[in-house]
Amino acid sequence: MKSISLFALASLLLMLTACHGGTTTNTSTSGMAKIACDESFRNILDQEIEVFEYSYPEANIMPTYMDEAAALDSLLHKQVDLIITSRDLTDEQRDILGKQGRAYRSRKIAVDAVAIIVNKENDIDELSMSDLRDIFAGKVVRWGEVFPTKLKRDSIMLVFDSSGSGVMHYMKDKFLKGGSFGPNVFAQHSTDDVFRAVQAHKNAIGFLGVSWITADLKSNAITMEERVLDLKNNNDVSVIDFTDRIKVMKVRDDDRPQGCKPYQAYINDGSYPLFRTIWAIDASAGGTLDHGFYSFLTGVIGQKIILQTGILPAAEPVRYVATVK
Numbered sequence: 001m002k003s004i005s006l007f008a009l010a011s012l013l014l015m016l017t018a019c020h021g022g023t024t025t026n027t028s029t030s031g032m033a034k035i036a037c038d039e040s041f042r043n044i045l046d047q048e049i050e051v052f053e054y055s056y057p058e059a060n061i062m063p064t065y066m067d068e069a070a071a072l073d074s075l076l077h078k079q080v081d082l083i084i085t086s087r088d089l090t091d092e093q094r095d096i097l098g099k100q101g102r103a104y105r106s107r108k109i110a111v112d113a114v115a116i117i118v119n120k121e122n123d124i125d126e127l128s129m130s131d132l133r134d135i136f137a138g139k140v141v142r143w144g145e146v147f148p149t150k151l152k153r154d155s156i157m158l159v160f161d162s163s164g165s166g167v168m169h170y171m172k173d174k175f176l177k178g179g180s181f182g183p184n185v186f187a188q189h190s191t192d193d194v195f196r197a198v199q200a201h202k203n204a205i206g207f208l209g210v211s212w213i214t215a216d217l218k219s220n221a222i223t224m225e226e227r228v229l230d231l232k233n234n235n236d237v238s239v240i241d242f243t244d245r246i247k248v249m250k251v252r253d254d255d256r257p258q259g260c261k262p263y264q265a266y267i268n269d270g271s272y273p274l275f276r277t278i279w280a281i282d283a284s285a286g287g288t289l290d291h292g293f294y295s296f297l298t299g300v301i302g303q304k305i306i307l308q309t310g311i312l313p314a315a316e317p318v319r320y321v322a323t324v325k
Contacts, residue, residue, distance in 0.1 A: 028292025030058035033284075035293070036071040037063050037084040038166045039190060040209040041278060044110070044309050045084055051231065051305055052296050054224050059289055065190075067164030078102075081284035082294055086112070086166035088279050097283055104283040107298050111312040113210040113262035114167055114274040116249040117194075119202040123149050126250040126259040129175075129273060135205075136175045138182020143203065154203035156184055159194050163187040167207050170276050198246050206246070210262045213242045214310030231304045267312055278311075 025031060037045050042065045049061045066074075071083045076096050088106050089097075097104050116127065124147050127135075134140040135156055144152025158181075160168045165187075172181065188194055194206040222230065242248045242261070252259030253273045266272040280297050284290035296302045303313035 026289055028287055028289060028295070029056040031289040032060045032062060033082065033289040033293055034080045035061060035063045035082045035084065035290075036074040036080045037065055038068045038071055038086060039065045039161055040086075040165055040167045041084050041112075041211075042191065043209070043211045044278070044306060044311070047305050047309060048293075048297060048302055050224070051228060051301065052293060054228060055301075056292075059292075061289070061293055067162045068166040068169060069164040075281065075283060081288075082280070082282045082290045084109075085279055085281065086170060086276050088277075089281060102283045103285075104281065105294070106279055106281040108277050108314045109280045109297050109302070110278040110306045110314055111267060112276050112278050113267045113272055113311065114170060114207055114276065115210040115213050115262050116251060116274075117198050117206045117208065117213065117246040118249055119198055119204060120247050121202040122151060122247060124151075124249070126252055128252045128259070129254050132251075133175045136171065136181060136185075137179065138184065141182070141184060151203060157197075157201055157204040158182075158185045159197045159204050159206040160185065160187050161191045161194050161208060162189060166276070167209065171207060171274075174274070195245060205249075209311075210267075211309040211311055213246070213248060231301050264307075264310060264312060277314075 035045070042063075045063055049063065053059050053061060064074075064080075068085050068087075071085050072093065074080045075083045076093060078100065081102075088108075089104070094104070118124070122143075124143065127146070131140070131146055135146070135158065140146060141155055142152065143149050143154050143156055146156075160171075162168070168187070172179075186197070188197060191208050191212050194208050195212075198204045198206040248261050250259035250261050251272060251274055256271075260266045260271050262272045262274070267275050280294055282290060282294040284294070298315065300315075303315050306313040
């Protein structure tokens with residue numbers, strides 16, 4: 001019996017040693033990293049993670065999508081070391097990280113735009129910044145007060161992805177300067193819910209990041225291996241257009257005679273007025289997977305992926321090869 005016990009113990013030790021030897025070490029390209037990301041950037045981050053994990057098979061990036069305020073709280077309460085958000089840290093937030101003894105780095109990784117989407121039955125094609133300001137303030141509550149339309153008696157229903165999202169904060173700061181929204185604003189639980197609400201209600205107007213309405217026709221037709229090779233060798237903008245699930249509204253600055261949709265060229269030259277930044281903020285130690293993924297986001301390949309989502313990368317130069325509609 002004693003010999004059997006010793007044999008069993010030796011076998012157990014061998015199994016534990018084998019398991020330990022098979023554990024993936026946490027490096028800049030392996031291990032596990034948790035990331036908190038503003039829900040409105042989910043479409044972008046999912047693509048970044050897909051390419052990164054394909055390139056580094058031992059890496060496991062685990063994103064959690066939430067509103068912007070919750071993502072910042074996750075960083076400051078040491079629940080994650082890397083977040084994606086629409087704004088850089090404030091001085092107060094930097095002080096908190098400093099008191100925690102955590103070094104950090106932050107970088108603008110993209111310039112995004114807030115797209116305005118409406119139901120296909122809406123026959124209004126363009127809104128001015130003044131129109132939007134009056135709608136948000138509750139001065140204008142029916143579509144007929146904006147423009148002669150078949151929806152003239154319908155109340156305007158404003159739809160956001162969540163009450164704490166970066167999109168909602170941006171639009172509130174842009175148009176209300178700290179004031180309160182009118183009573184016709186509704187917060188959903190996700191960006192998908194914004195699509196569903198707009199598709200279901202002809203009087204609704206939805207607000208979301210422009211990457212959610214773009215369709216990269218080239219990337220959809222190739223394998224992941226082909227896409228990675230294309231990212232390494234090609235600097236051209238793919239053929240990008242908007243989804244036909246909804247109608248994308250033109251937006252016009254008050255001093256311009258004509259509005260435009262949030263195509264990359266119009267975001268780049270400032271013609272489309274509703275643009276905002278995307279930031280990666282990293283408080284991880286060097287040599288960890290969090291830091292490696294942060295470097296990927298801010299590097300050449302990460303920036304090219306952003307270019308393919310229909311928004312502007314912060315670093316990678318843009319070369320336009322497709323005609324803008």
